[in-house]
Amino acid sequence: MYVLFFLGTLGVLAVARRRYAREVWLAGFFTTLLAVTLVGMPLLPVVDMHKFAQPSEDEESYYEIRVVDSAGDELRVDDRATPPVTGTRTSTIGAHLSEEYTDEQRLEMAAFYLSNAQEYRQEIESGDRSTTDHLQPPRYVDDRAWTADELEAYGEFEALRVYERTVVYTDDNTAVESTEERPRVTIDPTDGTVTEHEDDR
Known part of the structure; x- marks a missing residue:
């Protein structure tokens, strides 16, 4: 069906020059796209072109990266700060930081995240957001952007x-x-320490 x-x-x-050929194709395409969104189940050929592409498993695990300020308070990373590391890629990086990277790689990646997070924070607090940020389409994932009011409660990210x-x-x-x-x-790149919490629950 997909190939068809x-x-x-x-x-x-x-046969695009023939009468109604393009109109019929466009009507069929958008009708199918609308149908899969309304019924909430995959329909060929657009199984990956809508927000219900894959049902969730009964249980899933993922990794979440948080920045920690000088007082020890944590804030979930807004992945807009680190393009193109967004969405599920952030979880993948979190898994690598937890299980695969050497301490040197961990410190390097943490420095990257903290540097970008600080720049992004300054943009938010100054109100100097890019025009393209306001033109981005809404995301289908559980996503919450940092706000200036929220960031007031945090010290410098360390x-x-x-x-x-x-x-x-x-x-x-x-x-x-x-x-x-x-x-x-x-991971604290300021003093070069990496602390694993394997047994913490």
Whole structure:
């Protein structure tokens, strides 16, 4: 079916000069795209072109990166500060920081995150946001941007802490049943220390 969609598209392009060919193709495409969004289930050929592409598992784990200020207060990283490391890539980097990177690589990555987070923070606090930031489409993930009011409560960012979070969903995948988090590693590039929290719960 997926291949037939593209073959059909090529066929329509071949006869695009004929009356109604383009209109019929566009109407069919957008009707299908709208249908999969409304019914909330994958329909060929657009299985990956809508927000319901893959149902959640009963349980999933991911990694969350937080910046830590001079008082020890934590703030979840707003991945707008570190493009192109956004969305699920942030979780992947968190996993590497926890399990795979050497201490030298951890310190280098933490310095990158903290430097970018500080620059992004200054943009927010000064109100000097890029025009393109306001033109970005809404995200389909659980996403919360930093605000100037929120950042007032935090001192200078000094370290990075990675948490492993486990989310358990109800049997019908319509609600969160429970969440658990545990710290995995704290990285402080200012004094060059890396602290693992393997046994912390």
